[in-house]
Amino acid sequence: MVHEEELLDGAARVLAGDHSASMVQIAAGIGTSRATLSRRYATREALLKAVAVRAIEVVDGCLAPLDLAQNADATAFDTALEELVVALLPAAHLYGFTSRDATVLADPAFRAGVDRQDQRALAFLGLGQRLGRLRADLPPYWIWYSLWGLLDAAAEGVRDGHLAPRQIGHLVLTSFLSGTRPSAPPPAGAPAP
Template sequence: MRDEELLDAVARVLASDHSASMLQIASGVGTSRATLSRRYATREALIKAVAARSIEVVDGCLAPAGLHPDSADAASFDAALEELVVALLPAAHLYEFTSRDATVLADPAFRAGIERQDRRALAFLALGQRLGRLRVDLPPYWIWYSLWGLLDAAAEGVRDGHLARREIGRLVLTSFLTGARPPGP
């Protein structure tokens, strides 16, 4: 198993049980504790690696948010927003764990990565507001947090067996866009 696959699987286990031991994590990802310990000597090292993976994945997902404000129009913003939401879906399990783990949240490198990502996302959402594609009566932070809340709910719904993985893209996108769009005529 590649490191990326392993860390994604570990994040899924930890999202279900934040206090899982190395043995429980190894069992949950289908490997032995010895194999897991050879790659990550301690649970703390493993958790830091999951946090770093989270930052890396979300950085990649934010590529559509790189629209240039001077050349963006409503259509390009809409396409970039949809691409961003769909790209973030596979990262929901990483967010679900890292957003709740005190060790991760206390890590200055992780916090710096989150703050950098927030600035980028907020600038993108503010652009959508200026273009009239997102509601101006909602703060960009609320729109950004709302999106992550929907992603978190989708990941939990899939994990609990209440939602099909193939359905969550449509559900998240529809819920997000309906709530974030300005009221129609």
């Protein structure tokens, strides 16, 4: 018997690849029957709502590294940032679907959960900017959205068979950091570019 979390994660993976997938297609994509899926979720909308609740719960769990004290140092921030990226990788398929589905986005409870998560992430990213570990010239929302964009691209690359799951952690982290870290100042006395 498929556990609830596995079923919802599987449904999210199918829906991330095809937002219009029917209950029959979703069931086939997760290796169960439509009857089994329908016993748990009477309608596609009920399934979508359950996937959205699962997405909020999973991402909430991933945000634990963000709970640094405001007086944390750069090393603690860097460690927490890496832990965040690694934690979010398995959640990318949930985000990939829920962030684009009109039914899910219209749900006030889902929107409230996303807004709460965004505020938590923005406070963390603001700390990174104050510590000089993230570029201060980029809006924190842009940094947060950029991370999710990379995570979504990584999930798609794995789903399409172009990337190995073991590669994406390194790829996402290095791509993210190369665009969000401040440039190193030139050594003293070096000519300006």
